[in-house]
Amino acid sequence: MTPRQRRITLVVGILAGVSLAGVLALNAFRDNVMFFFDPSQVAAGEAPIEKRFRLGGMVRPGNVNRQAGSLDMSFVVTDFKQDVKVVYSGVVPDLFRENQGVVAHGRLGKDGTFVADEILAKHDENYMPPEVARAIKEKGGGVMPVNPDHASPPRT
Amino acid sequence: MIAEIGHYALILALLASLAQAFFGLIGAARNHDSWVATVRPAVTVQFLMTTLALAVLVVAFVQNDFSVEYVAANSNSALPVGYRIAAVWGAHEGSLLLWAWILVAWTFAVAALSKRLPAGFAARVLGVLGLVSLGFHAFTLFTSNPFLRLDPAAPDGRDLNPLLQDPALAAHPPMLYAGYVGFAVAFAFACAAMLEGRLDQTWARWTRPWTTVAWAFLSIGIALGSWWAYYELGWGGYWFWDPVENASFMPWLVGTALIHSLAVTEKRGLFKSWTLLLAILAFSLSLLGTFLVRSGVLVSVHSFAADPTRGMFILAFLVIVIGGALTLYAWRAPLLRSEAGFEFTARESFLLFNNILLVVAAGAVFAGTMAPLISDALGLGTLSVGRQYFDPVFLLPTLPLLALAAVGIHSSWKKGRLGERRKAILLTLVVGVLVAVVLVLGAWEGAMLLTPIGFALGIWLMLSALVDPIDRWRRGLSLSRGVVGMAIAHAALGLFTISITAVESYTRERDLALAVGETGQVGEFEYRLRDLRAVEGPNYDALRGEIVVYENGREIGLLHPEKRNYWVQRQVMTEAGIDMQLTRDIFAALGEDLGAGRWSVRAQVRPLINYVWLAAFLMALGGVIATTDRRYRQESAG
Numbered sequence: 001m002t003p004r005q006r007r008i009t010l011v012v013g014i015l016a017g018v019s020l021a022g023v024l025a026l027n028a029f030r031d032n033v034m035f036f037f038d039p040s041q042v043a044a045g046e047a048p049i050e051k052r053f054r055l056g057g058m059v060r061p062g063n064v065n066r067q068a069g070s071l072d073m074s075f076v077v078t079d080f081k082q083d084v085k086v087v088y089s090g091v092v093p094d095l096f097r098e099n100q101g102v103v104a105h106g107r108l109g110k111d112g113t114f115v116a117d118e119i120l121a122k123h124d125e126n127y128m129p130p131e132v133a134r135a136i137k138e139k140g141g142g143v144m145p146v147n148p149d150h151a152s153p154p155r156t
Numbered sequence: 157m158i159a160e161i162g163h164y165a166l167i168l169a170l171l172a173s174l175a176q177a178f179f180g181l182i183g184a185a186r187n188h189d190s191w192v193a194t195v196r197p198a199v200t201v202q203f204l205m206t207t208l209a210l211a212v213l214v215v216a217f218v219q220n221d222f223s224v225e226y227v228a229a230n231s232n233s234a235l236p237v238g239y240r241i242a243a244v245w246g247a248h249e250g251s252l253l254l255w256a257w258i259l260v261a262w263t264f265a266v267a268a269l270s271k272r273l274p275a276g277f278a279a280r281v282l283g284v285l286g287l288v289s290l291g292f293h294a295f296t297l298f299t300s301n302p303f304l305r306l307d308p309a310a311p312d313g314r315d316l317n318p319l320l321q322d323p324a325l326a327a328h329p330p331m332l333y334a335g336y337v338g339f340a341v342a343f344a345f346a347c348a349a350m351l352e353g354r355l356d357q358t359w360a361r362w363t364r365p366w367t368t369v370a371w372a373f374l375s376i377g378i379a380l381g382s383w384w385a386y387y388e389l390g391w392g393g394y395w396f397w398d399p400v401e402n403a404s405f406m407p408w409l410v411g412t413a414l415i416h417s418l419a420v421t422e423k424r425g426l427f428k429s430w431t432l433l434l435a436i437l438a439f440s441l442s443l444l445g446t447f448l449v450r451s452g453v454l455v456s457v458h459s460f461a462a463d464p465t466r467g468m469f470i471l472a473f474l475v476i477v478i479g480g481a482l483t484l485y486a487w488r489a490p491l492l493r494s495e496a497g498f499e500f501t502a503r504e505s506f507l508l509f510n511n512i513l514l515v516v517a518a519g520a521v522f523a524g525t526m527a528p529l530i531s532d533a534l535g536l537g538t539l540s541v542g543r544q545y546f547d548p549v550f551l552l553p554t555l556p557l558l559a560l561a562a563v564g565i566h567s568s569w570k571k572g573r574l575g576e577r578r579k580a581i582l583l584t585l586v587v588g589v590l591v592a593v594v595l596v597l598g599a600w601e602g603a604m605l606l607t608p609i610g611f612a613l614g615i616w617l618m619l620s621a622l623v624d625p626i627d628r629w630r631r632g633l634s635l636s637r638g639v640v641g642m643a644i645a646h647a648a649l650g651l652f653t654i655s656i657t658a659v660e661s662y663t664r665e666r667d668l669a670l671a672v673g674e675t676g677q678v679g680e681f682e683y684r685l686r687d688l689r690a691v692e693g694p695n696y697d698a699l700r701g702e703i704v705v706y707e708n709g710r711e712i713g714l715l716h717p718e719k720r721n722y723w724v725q726r727q728v729m730t731e732a733g734i735d736m737q738l739t740r741d742i743f744a745a746l747g748e749d750l751g752a753g754r755w756s757v758r759a760q761v762r763p764l765i766n767y768v769w770l771a772a773f774l775m776a777l778g779g780v781i782a783t784t785d786r787r788y789r790q791e792s793a794g
Contacts, residue, residue: 003497014512025520025549029527032544035537054540069752071669090667091747091756094390094728 034105043082047108054103055084055114061098077102077114088116159224162212163303165205166253169260170293172202173286176263180283184276184351192279196267199282202289203264210257213244213302223309226250226302232315232724234695242326243316248466249302251329255446256292258330259337263289266341266366273362280348281341288340291473299466315724318696324384332377332404336442338370339411343439346432347481350488360422360431365783367418367435371411372779378404379772390730390745392665392760394768397546402525403445409518410438413511415779420507423569426496427504429489430511436485440478441518447474448525501572506564513553513560520549551606558613558653562620565646580623588616601679602662610657618650641782648774655767665760671753678759682706683744685757696722696729703733703744703757713742717757741765 036054037047047053055077063076074087086104096102096119106116176198183191213226217240222228230250231243245251263285270278296302319325345363349355381401386394395401414434420427447470498504524541531539562584566577574581592611596603625643628635664679675684687702698720705713715733722729732745740763747756 006500018512018516021516021520021549021552024552025523028545028548029524029541032542033527034540034542036539066750069669069671069750069754071667071750071756091745091758094730 036103038079039077039082039084040079042084042108042112042114049108049110052105052107054105055086055108055116056101056103057084059096059098059100059102064098077104084114085112086114086116088119090119092119158212159216159221159303159305162209162216163301165208165212166293166297166301166303169202169205169209169256170290170297172198172205173260173290173293176202176286177283177290178286180279180281180286181351184279184283187276189275192275195279195282195286198286199260199263199267202286203260206253206257206260206289206293209303210244210253213250213253214241217241217244220313222311222313223306224302225304225306228306228310228313230313230316232313232695234724235313235316235321236694238323239316239321239326242320245329246316246320249296249300251333252292252296252300253302254330255333255337256289256296258333259285259289259292259340262334262337262341266344270362277348277352280351281344284344284347285340288344288477291477295466295469295473299469313724315695315722318720318722318725318727318729319388322384322388324380325388328377328380328384330377331373331380335370335372335374335377335411336404336407336445338366338373339407339435339439339442341366341370342414342435343481346435347484349492350432350484353488353491355421355428355432355492357422357425360418361788363435364415364418364422365788367411368415368779368783371408371415372776372783374404374408374411375772375776375779378408379769379776382772383769386765387732387734390732390758392732392743392745392758392762394659394765397524397541397543399525399528400449402521403448406518406521406525407438407441407445409514409521410434410441413514413518414438416507416510416514420504424496424498424504426494426498427508427511428492428494429485432485432489432492434511434515436478436481440474440481443470443474443477447471498569499571501567501574503564503567503569503572505572506560506567509560510557510564513557517550517553517557520553521546524549555609555613558617558649561646561649562613562617565620565624581620584619584623585612585616587619588612588614591615599662602664604661607657607661610653610660614650614653614657616650617653618647621646621650636785636787638782638785638787641778641780641785643778644781645775645778648771648778651767651774652771655764655771658764659762659768663760663762665758667747668757668759669750669754670757671755674754676757676759678761680707681712681742681759681761682709683757683759685755688755691718693720695724696720698731699746701733701744701746701755701757705735705742705744705761713737715742715744717744717746719746719748736766739763 034052034054036056039055039057041047042055047055057077057079060076060078060083064073065075066073071091072087072089073092074085076083076085078084086106088104088106103120104114104116105118105120106114108114176195179191179194179198182188183195215221216224216227217231218237220227220231220233220240222231226247226249230247231240235243243250245254263282266285267278267282270281273281342363345359345366349359378401381404382394385396386392414431414437417427417431417434421431447467524545527541528539531537563574563581566581567574589608589612592608592615595611596608621643625635625639628639664681666676666678668676668678668683670676670683670685672685672688675682677683682705684704684706685701686704689700691698691700698718700716700718703715703717704711705715713735715735717733718731720729720731721727730745730747732743734744735742740761743758743760743762745758747758750756
């Protein structure tokens with residue numbers, strides 16, 4: 001091979017490699033990206049059944065139920081228009097509590113219950129996941145309880 | 157009064173940076189010697205003024221001056237003095253000031269150590285750095301001034317976010333910034349070379365040590381952040397592919413490509429325009445990282461403020477810096493073509509593939525990080541990208557990269573001469589594969605397809621990195637610091653691969669519900685909650701658990717996880733209990749009161765996890781050793 005041919009081979013090889021990587025990345029992307037839905041979208045049937053997605057909203061007060069002494073729990077996520085019941089088993093984040101924004105990862109069962117495998121409630125007390133804030137704002141859900149329980153001491 | 161001194165000093169620093177940029181760039185372009193001679197004094201003034209501003213803010217924090225709004229928002233009289241100092245960069249305004257100070261400190265170091273550089277070239281480098289610090293001073297003064305007063309003064313402060321009250325996190329931002337900002341030096345060298353229209357091997361020799369030190373700082377900064385997330389967030393993971401982590405990881409990947417590409421430019425005078433592009437890219441990604449993290453586009457513990465004017469300012473700054481540099485590149489890079497051949501198995505080829513794979517990996521991370529923002533901006537729905545995407549697309553380019561490194565380390569410049577080293581290559585490979593097979597057969601449970609591959613690649617790379625220095629040492633040949641540093645960094649990458657493989661394959665984890673005296677099973681381990689009692693700290697009270705961990709009935713660890721309640725911010729914090737051992741970490745974090753006397757406990761046993769961070773520190777150490785090589789001192793030191 002002349003140096004010119006060799007260089008062309010090299011460039012073509014690199015391009016092929018990079019495009020292959022691109023195709024594979026795109027594939028991985030399509031299969032593994034998670035979409036966000038709020039309770040109203042879930043109620044309207046927009047969310048997929050038996051496929052993982054992110055559910056976000058506020059934890060409805062008075063609906064957090066826990067079997068005493070067990071990791072199993074259930075709570076209700078609301079956007080002040082619609083509610084979705086969530087079941088979960090495991091440790092919840094420090095900032096998970098009633099009237100706080102929450103994002104749950106999991107799958108929607110056929111009975112309309114969301115089975116979560118991961119609960120996120122971020123580090124900051126004033127934090128509300130941006131999707132949640134927007135979802136609630138769009139629903140015109142009354143007051144925006146961005147910082148609802150500054151007055152009440154947290155549980156220990 | 158003191159806050160006004162800081163404010164005033166910052167204004168003077170801004171003016172000095174303006175002078176530095178103007179006289180440096182215009183003076184060099186017009187060949188005015190007297191203008192060029194003004195640049196170094198301007199740097200000194202800027203350095204003194206920025207240092208004064210930062211010192212004033214530190215004093216305001218130490219003295220609990222709650223008439224300063226920023227102090228009142230981020231400190232408290234009950235906060236220990238060490239954390240009061242760390243609180244200086246605990247939020248947006250102060251961390252920007254720290255950014256600017258580190259940039260000016262780097263500039264000052266460049267000015268002091270560049271006296272042997274041609275005067276015009278040094279003036280251009282300092283001029284570009286002056287432009288960057290001008291942007292940051294203006295940003296701080298106009299949108300994020302930490303010296304603003306609070307009237308009337310607050311009786312006490314709102315305290316530092318308890319998550320940030322931690323030694324590793326106190327050191328994390330300065331290290332990370334030192335890395336980000338260090339790439340500004342490489343960027344300035346690149347811009348100056350393009351302005352001069354000249355780039356030779358001496359240029360690469362000047363640029364290399366600065367870039368490598370910046371890269372070492374960034375490595376340590378990322379490792380500290382990851383370590384902190386592991387023990388402080390109470391989740392026990394060390395990397396989440398969180399956008400904020402990715403923001404610091406992308407410049408690291410491109411910076412790694414840059415230090416390798418610079419090696420080719422220095423030794424062989426090749427890859428010139430590619431090196432320039434990487435230098436621009438590394439700093440652009442550093443700026444983008446700052447933008448992503450600070451603008452509130454990505455919401456997490458790092459996003460201090462969601463103020464749109466700040467976001468717009470950084471975006472405009474980003475467009476000017478990146479756009480300007482790329483325009484300069486398009487105009488000037490064709491002047492800097494390099495013509496020289498090399499064989500397919502030469503070191504140049506291996507470094508070329510190293511660069512391609514690293515940039516592809518950075519591109520994959522970039523795509524996954526930006527996709528949610530772009531999809532959101534275009535109204536295509538809100539989506540999130542997690543490890544299900546990042547793990548495979550990151551491993552795809554990096555696994556071949558490890559194998560290429562293990563072989564390429566043996567090749568020589570211009571002509572590969574791999575044949576002469578065939579024995580060493582094959583022997584290290586065989587040892588790697590055999591050890592990996594033995595390891596996987598010995599610990600079957602949890603092993604995946606990638607487990608033996610990861611072990612084999614890691615061991616192979618580690619041995620390969622050490623072959624050459626050991627060989628030279630045995631034959632009594634001289635060992636330059638450059639060779640030693642390179643061997644340490646690559647062996648550390650091997651160690652990193654081995655430890656990540658072990659953690660990902662053999663971690664045992666489970667959430668338990670335990671009452672005092674009860675025991676839960678986690679894989680082959682047993683966690684027993686022995687005690688639960690109230691304790692009190694300087695600015696919090698806490699519930700402290702005592703957990704004994706058994707393996708096959710034998711006691712192997714004692715953990716003291718805490719659930720803390722910080723008084724001022726009324727924030728509940730999980731303080732994990734971790735027993736660090738030579739080959740594994742035993743971890744427990746308290747969850748919450750489940751009722752019926754039980755508490756939820758997150759229990760994990762992770763093998764070799766500490767070696768992940770140790771490897772990162774060793775990589776940085778290798779970089780630092782390599783920069784102390786004699787040839788840089790002869791050429792670039794003053």
